[in-house]
Amino acid sequence: MMAAHLQAVATAPALTRLEALTPLDEAARLALRSEMQRARVMKRNHSLLSEGTPITRRMLILEGWAARTRMFEDGQLQIMSFLLPGDLIGNCTHSNPVSVCSVTALTDVRYCLAPAPRLSSTLAEAYAASRACEEAYLLAQIARLGRLTAEERLADLLLELLERLELCGLANGGKFAFPLTQNMLADATGLTVVHVNRMIGQLRRQDDLSWCDGALCIKNPAELARKLGRSPTQIAERG
Amino acid sequence: MMAAHLQAVATAPALTRLEALTPLDEAARLALRSEMQRARVMKRNHSLLSEGTPITRRMLILEGWAARTRMFEDGQLQIMSFLLPGDLIGNCTHSNPVSVCSVTALTDVRYCLAPAPRLSSTLAEAYAASRACEEAYLLAQIARLGRLTAEERLADLLLELLERLELCGLANGGKFAFPLTQNMLADATGLTVVHVNRMIGQLRRQDDLSWCDGALCIKNPAELARKLGRSPTQIAERG
DNA sequence: CGGGAGGTTGATGGCCGTCAACAAGCGTGG
DNA sequence: CCACGCTTGTTGACGGCCATCAACCTCCCG
Numbered sequence: 211m212m213a214a215h216l217q218a219v220a221t222a223p224a225l226t227r228l229e230a231l232t233p234l235d236e237a238a239r240l241a242l243r244s245e246m247q248r249a250r251v252m253k254r255n256h257s258l259l260s261e262g263t264p265i266t267r268r269m270l271i272l273e274g275w276a277a278r279t280r281m282f283e284d285g286q287l288q289i290m291s292f293l294l295p296g297d298l299i300g301n302c303t304h305s306n307p308v309s310v311c312s313v314t315a316l317t318d319v320r321y322c323l324a325p326a327p328r329l330s331s332t333l334a335e336a337y338a339a340s341r342a343c344e345e346a347y348l349l350a351q352i353a354r355l356g357r358l359t360a361e362e363r364l365a366d367l368l369l370e371l372l373e374r375l376e377l378c379g380l381a382n383g384g385k386f387a388f389p390l391t392q393n394m395l396a397d398a399t400g401l402t403v404v405h406v407n408r409m410i411g412q413l414r415r416q417d418d419l420s421w422c423d424g425a426l427c428i429k430n431p432a433e434l435a436r437k438l439g440r441s442p443t444q445i446a447e448r449g
Numbered sequence: 450m451m452a453a454h455l456q457a458v459a460t461a462p463a464l465t466r467l468e469a470l471t472p473l474d475e476a477a478r479l480a481l482r483s484e485m486q487r488a489r490v491m492k493r494n495h496s497l498l499s500e501g502t503p504i505t506r507r508m509l510i511l512e513g514w515a516a517r518t519r520m521f522e523d524g525q526l527q528i529m530s531f532l533l534p535g536d537l538i539g540n541c542t543h544s545n546p547v548s549v550c551s552v553t554a555l556t557d558v559r560y561c562l563a564p565a566p567r568l569s570s571t572l573a574e575a576y577a578a579s580r581a582c583e584e585a586y587l588l589a590q591i592a593r594l595g596r597l598t599a600e601e602r603l604a605d606l607l608l609e610l611l612e613r614l615e616l617c618g619l620a621n622g623g624k625f626a627f628p629l630t631q632n633m634l635a636d637a638t639g640l641t642v643v644h645v646n647r648m649i650g651q652l653r654r655q656d657d658l659s660w661c662d663g664a665l666c667i668k669n670p671a672e673l674a675r676k677l678g679r680s681p682t683q684i685a686e687r688g
Numbered sequence: 689c690g691g692g693a694g695g696t697t698g699a700t701g702g703c704c705g706t707c708a709a710c711a712a713g714c715g716t717g718g
Numbered sequence: 719c720c721a722c723g724c725t726t727g728t729t730g731a732c733g734g735c736c737a738t739c740a741a742c743c744t745c746c747c748g
Contacts (some may be wrong), residue, residue, distance in 0.1 A: 232543075234669040235588040264686055280592050283678040288595045290588050303542070304471075305575035306686040310585045312573035338543035341580075346549040348587045349529050354526045354677050356639035360704070391726065400595035405704055407728060447503055599736070614689060630694060644736055 222246070224272045226337075227296025227378035231339040238333035238392055241325035246272060249322040252315045258299055259313040265300040267323055268337075274319035275370035275389055278311045278396070291347050292409055296378045298340050317389045324441070342445040347374075355400050356436075361409045363399040365418065366438050373442060377401065388426035456480045461485070463511045466535025466617035470578040477572035485511060488561040489673035491554045498552040500670055504539040506562055507576075513558035514628055516637070517550045528637035530586050531555075531610065537563055537579050556628045581684040586613075588680070594639050597677075600648045602638040604657065605677050611667055612681060627665035 225242060228234060234242075249272055252258050258269065258276060276293040290311055293299065299313050299321075327334035327443060332432055350370060354363045369389075374379035396406045413419050420427045435441070464481060467473060473481075485542035488511055491497050497508065497515060515532040529550055537589035538560070549662050567670065589609060593602045610627075635645045652658050657668045657673055667673060674680070 262683070264687060277586075281589070282592075282596060286596050289593050290591050302581060304574060304581050304685060307581065308683055308685055310581075310682070310684060311588055318544050335543060338541075341513055342541060342543050342546065345584070345587070345717080348584070348591065349517075349519070349550055352587065352590050352594060353521075353527050355591060357525050374511075392728095393726075401725085402705055404729090408704090411728080424600075443549070444501070444547055445549060446543060627714075641737055642695085643738080644695090647736090650696080 214369070219385050222272075222294035223378035223380050224270055225296075228336045228340075229292075231343070232332060232335045234336060235330055235332045238325070238330035238336070241329050241333065242270075244436045245270070245322045249320050252276075252319045252321065254315055254318050256315050257312055258319065258321070259309050261288065261309055261312045265302055265307040265309050268301055269299040269321050270324040271297050271299070272320045272322060273294050274315065274317040275294045276313055276315050276319050277394070279314050279397075280311050288400070289394065291344065291351060292374075292398070294371075294374055294378065295380065295429055296340075299345075301337055301341055301344070316394060324360040340447060343443065345415055346445055351398075360399070360401050360405055361412060362381060362438055363401070364409050365396065365413060365429065366440055367395070367399060367426060368419065369431060369435055369438070369440055372431060372441075383427075384429065384431045387423060387424060388421065389424060389437055461511075461572070462617035462619050463509055464535075464670065466533075467575045467579075468482070468582070469616050471571060471574045473575060474569055474571045476508070477569035479567050479574070480572065481509075484509070484561045484564055491515075491558045491560065492657040493554055494558050495549070495554050497554060497558065498548050500548055500551045502548055504541055504546040504548050506538055507562040507593040508538040508560050510534050510536050510538070511559040511561060513554065513556040515552055515554050515558050516633070518553050518636075521551050526569055526636045527639070528633065530583065530590060531613075532639070533613055533617065534619065535579075536583075537576065540576055540580055541600075542585075555633060565639055578684065582682065584685050585682045585684055590637075599638070599644055600638050600651060601677055602640070602651060603634065603648050605679055606634070606638060607658065607667060608670060608674055609681055609682075613669060622666075622667065623670045624664060626663060627660065628663060 225239075228242070261267065261280065271293055273295055276297075276299070278290040278293065280288050280290065282288070292313075293313065300307070300309070301324075324331060324337075327337050347370065350366070356368050358366060372381055372384060372386060380386055388435075392406045392410065393403050395401075396403045399406065401409075408422045410419075410421070415419065417429055419429060463485075464478075467481070498504070500519065510532055512534055515536075515538070517529040517532065519527050519529065520574065521527070532552065532667070539546070539548070540563075552564065563576075564572060566576050586609065593605050597605060611620055611623060611625060614625045619625055631645045632642050633651045634640075634649075640648075649658075649660070653660065656668055658668060
C-alpha cells in the first residue's frame with residue numbers, strides 16, 4: 211500500500227510539482243489524470259510552440275526537458291528558461307495570446323493538455339502559482355546574466371535546476387538525471403561552449419559537482435548556495 | 450473640445466497605456482479615476498516594495514520611473530526591468546504572494562492603488578495583458594544580457610523604452626523625457642558606468658541618438674531597430 | 689565655499705570569445 | 719565488419735571586449 215503510493219508519486223512528477231505548489235482537490239486530480247492518459251510525445255529538438263504564433267492551448271510537461279528559446283538572426287540561440295516536468299506551456303490569462311518565444315524540446319518530451327482552470331479553483335491557483343514561479347526563474351536568469359561570472363552562472367543555474375527537480379521529486383541528495391549538453395548550458399548562460407567546458411571542469415576539480423553517465427551530483431548544495439549568496443525561490447507565504 | 454481631450458490624455462499616461470492594452474468599460478474607468486484622486490508620491494531612491502515581503506496591494510504608476518531591482522551581497526545592484534506610467538506593481542493572481550524582488554523609485558513616483566479586477570472584466574483583461582507585457586520585457590532583458598554587446602544592449606534597451614513610452618503617449622518622433630543616470634543604465638545592462646559612458650558617446654557620435662537636458666532622442670528608431678534585428682513587442686493577435 | 693552626484697576620458701589588465709585540433713562515442717550504411 | 723560522419727566533450731594559443739583604477743570636470747545645493 212505504502213509502496214504503491216510511493217511509486218505512484220514517483221511516476222507522476224508533474225502531479226507532485228502541482229501539489230507542491232498548492233494542494234489540489236479531487237476535481238483537479240481527476241481532470242489531470244484524465245488528460246494524462248492522452249499524453250503525447252514531442253521528439254527531441256522539435257518545437258512545442260513557435261515565437262509569434264497564437265497560443266491555442268495550455269500544455270503540461272509530464273516527462274523530459276524543454277526550454278523557452280529565442281533565435282537570433284545570426285543563428286545564435288538564447289535559452290530564456292528551462293521547462294521541467296510539472297511546468298506549463300502557454301499558461302496565459304489574457305485573450306488572443308501570441309507566444310513571445312519558442313518552446314523547444316531538449317529531450318523527447320511527454321506532455322498532455324492542461325485542464326481548463328475553471329474546472330477547479332485549486333487548479334486555477336496552481337496555475338497562478340506556476341506563473342509566479344516562472345517569473346521568479348526569469349528574474350533569477352536576469353541576475354545571473356547581469357552580475358555573475360561564468361563559473362557562478364553555471365553553479366547558480368545548476369542549483370536552481372536541483373531545487374526545481376526536488377520540487378517534483380526527481381532529485382535526491384543533490385543528485386539527478388541531467389540530459390543537457392554543454393552546448394545547451396552555453397545557450398542558457400550566455401557563454402561559449404568552450405568556456406562552459408572549462409568552468410564545468412573547474413567545478414569538478416574543486417569537487418563542487420560530479421557529472422557522469424547523464425547523472426549530475428552537486429556535492430554540497432547548501433555550501434555552494436551560501437558561497438553564491440543564493441537563497442531558495444519563494445513566491446508565497448508559508449501557510 | 451479637441452484640445453481638452455488631448456490634454457486629458459496627456460495628463461493621464463497610465464490610462465492611455467491601459468486603454469492601449471485593451472479598451473476599458475465605464476466601470477473600469479470610473480474605478481481608476483476614483484483611485485487616481487487618492488494618488489500618493491514616493492520619493493526618488495525610496496522603495497515601493499521590498500524583496501521577500503508579502504504583497505498586500507496592487508499599485509499603478511501614474512508618473513515617474515521605477516525599477517524592479519535585486520541587491521547583491523557585495524553591494525551590486527541589478528535592475529530587472531523598468532516600470533513606467535501605466536505599469537502595475539504587485540500584479541499577482543496567486544494567494545499570499547511574496548515579492549521576488551524590490552521595487553525602487555528611480556525618480557519621484559506618483560502612484561495610486563489599482564482597483565480590484567473583479568470590478569470589471571475589461572480591467573481584469575488589462576491586468577492580464579499588462580502581466581504578459583511584463584513577461585515579454587523580462588525575456589527581452591534576458592536576450593539583451595545573454596547575447597548582445599554593450600553597444601547593442603544600450604540601443605536595444607532605449608528602443609524598448611521608446612516603444613513603451615509611446616504606448617502611454619509620453620514619446621513622440623523618437624523623443625522623450627529621460628530621467629535615468631548612466632549609473633542606472635549600467636545597473637540595467639550589466640555593464641560598468643565607465644563603459645556605458647563610452648558606448649553612449651559612441652551612439653551619439655554615430656548620430657544614432659542625442660541626449661541633453663534630460664531629453665533623449667533616437668534619431669531613426671526604425672533603422673536602429675533593423676540594425677539590431679529588433680521587432681516590436683507583441684503579446685496578442687490584432688483583433 | 690565645500691561636498692556630493694553625475695559625467696568624461698585615459699591606461700592597464702583579465703575574463704571570456706574565437707580559432708583550431710583532437711578524442712570518444714554512436715548510429716548508419718557500404 | 720569496418721568506414722564514415724556527426725555529436726559531444728576537451729584542451730591550447732591568441733585576441734578583444736569590457737572591468738578596474740584613477741583623475742578631472744561641471745553642476746547643484748546646502
